[in-house]
Amino acid sequence: MSAEQVFDFLVKASLDNLQEIRSYIDRVGARLGVNESALGDLRLAVDEAVTNVILHGYGKLDGIVELHMQSDGDAVVIRIRDRARTFDPSQVSAPQLDTALRNRPLGGMGIFLIRKMMDEAEFLPLPGGGNEIRLVKRGAIQTGI
Amino acid sequence: MATLNIMVGHAQGNVPVTILRAEGDIDAATHKILQDKASEVIEAGSTHILLDLGGVNYMGSAGFRAIHAVSNMLSETESSGLTKSRHLKLLNPTDPVARVIKTLGFDVYLDIFQDRDEAVNSF
Numbered sequence: 001m002s003a004e005q006v007f008d009f010l011v012k013a014s015l016d017n018l019q020e021i022r023s024y025i026d027r028v029g030a031r032l033g034v035n036e037s038a039l040g041d042l043r044l045a046v047d048e049a050v051t052n053v054i055l056h057g058y059g060k061l062d063g064i065v066e067l068h069m070q071s072d073g074d075a076v077v078i079r080i081r082d083r084a085r086t087f088d089p090s091q092v093s094a095p096q097l098d099t100a101l102r103n104r105p106l107g108g109m110g111i112f113l114i115r116k117m118m119d120e121a122e123f124l125p126l127p128g129g130g131n132e133i134r135l136v137k138r139g140a141i142q143t144g145i
Numbered sequence: 146m147a148t149l150n151i152m153v154g155h156a157q158g159n160v161p162v163t164i165l166r167a168e169g170d171i172d173a174a175t176h177k178i179l180q181d182k183a184s185e186v187i188e189a190g191s192t193h194i195l196l197d198l199g200g201v202n203y204m205g206s207a208g209f210r211a212i213h214a215v216s217n218m219l220s221e222t223e224s225s226g227l228t229k230s231r232h233l234k235l236l237n238p239t240d241p242v243a244r245v246i247k248t249l250g251f252d253v254y255l256d257i258f259q260d261r262d263e264a265v266n267s268f
Contacts (some may be wrong), residue, residue: 017146019170102220
């Protein structure tokens with residue numbers, strides 16, 4: 001497997017397309033030789049990130065989501081770009097995992113899951129508007145020795 | 146779009162137990178199907194629910210939000226302490242789903258079983 005293989009995907013920002021996005025991760029993951037455990041983590045992190053873009057970024061507005069998935073040594077790097085309003089993850093409260101379910105607020109688990117599943121998760125505003133989410137999962141690909 | 150089907154079954158243990166068998170993916174597009182079906186059976190009188198996740202290959206945070214909401218619907222009379230739910234339990238989650246259950250700490254508050262009869266008789 002070469003060190004740099006890039007796969008792009010452009011899709012309408014709709015919850016109806018989440019399964020198609022997960023399928024894209026699976027297809028490219030298979031091409032890159034991503035192991036099953038890492039693939040599950042990538043599928044979850046991307047699904048959560050795109051869901052946030054759709055629900056909290058675009059809201060009721062139409063938009064698109066661009067995905068770029070590539071290998072980098074034994075790592076997988078995924079960039080998710082949108083043209084939605086700027087998103088600041090520091091404004092999102094962490095879920096209260098040590099609190100009984102009935103005393104926790106509903107939701108608020110997406111960003112937490114992204115950070116738990118990825119080795120790196122950066123949320124960057126794009127020049128001219130929109131956001132880029134950069135996800136890195138290391139040890140995802142068996143490399144030749 | 147992902148599909149999610151919820152099948153409703155019943156079993157008699159120490160109490161009547163409603164079994165919700167989910168098949169498909171539970172994401173932000175489908176989670177309300179689970180939540181609405183649970184709400185429907187609770188309104189019809191179900192007080193103890195076993196959620197069978199054996200047919201769920203993918204579940205994101207929206208699915209956990211739905212489970213959380215179902216737990217809240219069933220637990221109105223429970224204490225607010227850090228005890229496991231006596232009204233909602235989980236059956237046979239697939240490995241990726243089980244991993245997220247643990248990551249989100251839901252295993253602390255919800256019993257998880259691999260065997261259906263054992264689960265039914267635990268209520």
